[in-house]
Amino acid sequence: MFDVIVIGAGPAGMMAAGRSAELGNKTLLLEKTDSSGKKLLLSGNSRCNITNSCESVEDFINNFSESGKFLRNAFSVFFNKELLRFFRKRGLDFKVEPGGKVFPITDKADDVLRILVKYVKDSGCRILYRKEVSGIVKKADIFEITTKDNSSYSAKKVILATGGLSYPQTGSTGFGFHIAKTFSHTVIKPKPGLTGIILKNNFLKEWQGVSFEDAKISVYADDKLIHNDSGEMIFTHFGISGPFILHMSHIVYDSLESGKKVFLSVDFKPGLNHHELGLAFREELKNNPSRKITNSLKEFIPPRLVKRFLESIPIDPDKLLTHISKEEIKSILEKLKGFRLNVEAVKPIQEAMITCGGVSVKEIDPKTMESKIVKGLYFAGEVIDIDGRTGGYNLQSAFSTGWMAGAS
Numbered sequence: 001m002f003d004v005i006v007i008g009a010g011p012a013g014m015m016a017a018g019r020s021a022e023l024g025n026k027t028l029l030l031e032k033t034d035s036s037g038k039k040l041l042l043s044g045n046s047r048c049n050i051t052n053s054c055e056s057v058e059d060f061i062n063n064f065s066e067s068g069k070f071l072r073n074a075f076s077v078f079f080n081k082e083l084l085r086f087f088r089k090r091g092l093d094f095k096v097e098p099g100g101k102v103f104p105i106t107d108k109a110d111d112v113l114r115i116l117v118k119y120v121k122d123s124g125c126r127i128l129y130r131k132e133v134s135g136i137v138k139k140a141d142i143f144e145i146t147t148k149d150n151s152s153y154s155a156k157k158v159i160l161a162t163g164g165l166s167y168p169q170t171g172s173t174g175f176g177f178h179i180a181k182t183f184s185h186t187v188i189k190p191k192p193g194l195t196g197i198i199l200k201n202n203f204l205k206e207w208q209g210v211s212f213e214d215a216k217i218s219v220y221a222d223d224k225l226i227h228n229d230s231g232e233m234i235f236t237h238f239g240i241s242g243p244f245i246l247h248m249s250h251i252v253y254d255s256l257e258s259g260k261k262v263f264l265s266v267d268f269k270p271g272l273n274h275h276e277l278g279l280a281f282r283e284e285l286k287n288n289p290s291r292k293i294t295n296s297l298k299e300f301i302p303p304r305l306v307k308r309f310l311e312s313i314p315i316d317p318d319k320l321l322t323h324i325s326k327e328e329i330k331s332i333l334e335k336l337k338g339f340r341l342n343v344e345a346v347k348p349i350q351e352a353m354i355t356c357g358g359v360s361v362k363e364i365d366p367k368t369m370e371s372k373i374v375k376g377l378y379f380a381g382e383v384i385d386i387d388g389r390t391g392g393y394n395l396q397s398a399f400s401t402g403w404m405a406g407a408s
């Protein structure tokens, strides 16, 4: 009989297990794959963007969707400073990159994982691998846990840290959602978060790899503006990606799910308003009347975009600037400030960085991570309905909720 069994050796589960054992609880960590932290190893392109340097808890929480407020208590106890102190104490230092992204100084997610596994073991917790939990029942005050290989374990308390549904090859296949439902918990429908947007436009192969340091995108659903954001963006073989695109993917997903037609309007020149862009374009017309429009446009958008851009108006690419009509100028300026891209879908949850949705925060005590429905059942990490932007927010959430659950 264990005091605590933690299910899932991701960042949340390892932190929970280590903390629980460190406080003197007889703790067992069960992991279904053959090693810990498979997703953690992929994080930040294997460099692990472990947290964000954002100093205030409130500003940090603003980088989560609505349910992020749930994290206030956990962050008041174990926030980014505490997390970095935890690793520094164990010999790993960090650096801060643009956007406040914190990475280990070694650029290796492996170093983060190594410290976590050592922490779990040194604190006296037992870890068992290839133990896929298949069922949990509560009899009297004891949880009976069975695994696929027919082993069974009992514990006074259970911490579910089984992650979400994204990247199933790392082990997270939604088991926690299933168990939460069997214990009468509400599970907010899981959907892909932080994923690329698939476009219908047929010229993507030609645009693949073209990137922008600063582009602005407005999202329209059934012709109504529902969102806009700006930042770095890249055209890919399937559509578009980039930090702010990843973040808007769940908004696009929701609209598509409700049957709406979605298109994106790209402002290729967000630094200039319509008037300023008009002045710059007319200056070009005045100075280079015998230049072909194809060559002039290369001053305004990346050269690989020009052919399809002109086709969309349409204008003969060999037309000289002196022959461009007023109507054509108007269309060019309009398209530079709002080029339409039709959305097919967002990348599936299997390829998404995180899962939006999960066990409802309304049914979890934010001070302890204990279920408000089942005494002794705790949740930590991505299994909970919390999702943050890219930038280290999701791992901090996993570590903080893991720490709280382990300490409780």
Ligand SMILES: Cc1cc2nc3c(=O)[nH]c(=O)nc-3n(C[C@H](O)[C@H](O)[C@H](O)COP(=O)(O)OP(=O)(O)OC[C@H]3O[C@@H](n4cnc5c(N)ncnc54)[C@H](O)[C@@H]3O)c2cc1C
Pocket: 007, 008, 009, 010, 011, 012, 013, 030, 031, 032, 033, 036, 037, 038, 039, 040, 042, 043, 044, 045, 048, 049, 050, 051, 131, 132, 133, 134, 161, 162, 163, 164, 166, 167, 170, 171, 172, 173, 174, 175, 176, 352, 353, 354, 380, 381, 382, 383, 391, 392, 393, 394, 395, 396, 398
């Ligand atoms: C490619 C990629 C890059 C990312 N980069 C970043 C980044 O740089 N910064 C950031 O903040 N976030 C990043 N994230 C998100 C972050 O990795 C996750 O939010 C985080 O790993 C969630 O931690 P977790 O412990 O809750 O779940 P997971 O890491 O998913 O761990 C869950 C564990 O539970 C185990 N498990 C599941 N079911 C069972 C079962 N039935 N029995 C036993 N064990 C089970 C799984 O095998 C797994 O080991 C990235 C995600 C991806 C996919």
